[in-house]
Amino acid sequence: MMPIKTQIVNTSGEGFYNITKEIRHCAKELNPQERDGILVLQIQHTSAALCVNEAFDPSAKEDMENFLKYLVPRDLNFITHTAEGPDDSPSHMKSILMQTGLTLIIEDGEFDIGRWSGIYLCEFRDHKQERKVKVKFIEG
Numbered sequence: 001m002m003p004i005k006t007q008i009v010n011t012s013g014e015g016f017y018n019i020t021k022e023i024r025h026c027a028k029e030l031n032p033q034e035r036d037g038i039l040v041l042q043i044q045h046t047s048a049a050l051c052v053n054e055a056f057d058p059s060a061k062e063d064m065e066n067f068l069k070y071l072v073p074r075d076l077n078f079i080t081h082t083a084e085g086p087d088d089s090p091s092h093m094k095s096i097l098m099q100t101g102l103t104l105i106i107e108d109g110e111f112d113i114g115r116w117s118g119i120y121l122c123e124f125r126d127h128k129q130e131r132k133v134k135v136k137f138i139e140g
Helices: 020-030 058-071 088-097
Strands: 002-013 017-018 037-043 048-054 101-107 117-123 129-139
Touching: 002 017, 002 020, 002 117, 017 058, 020 037, 020 117, 020 129, 037 048, 048 058, 048 088, 048 101, 048 129, 058 088, 117 129
Parallel strands: none
Antiparallel strands: 002 129, 017 117, 037 101, 037 129, 048 117
């Protein structure tokens, strides 16, 4: 049976959190022999997501965050799901636009996501959260 690691990411409000280093560390722990395979990531929350995108220029991260706020404003007249606050329904809408899972190719023990790319946990809630990202290496 292949082990699964749980990477805890503490967030401090809405935004994109670069978790590339943490995921790289998990990958090395799960694949110490540096074999080829696939790394699978899955976030276990409905108000957050994962993505691979530009991580070199900080303004790109800001643009991505603002893009989602533009697509899903909080003042939509049909929002009814607000049990946990005004960010409740918009956070779920943003997560359906994004991904809850990622699959990365591993070659010689390393994932190559592109020269300027990073792995982000996309937090859509206003308040601090403890997010769990499951990480599994599949040899092959």
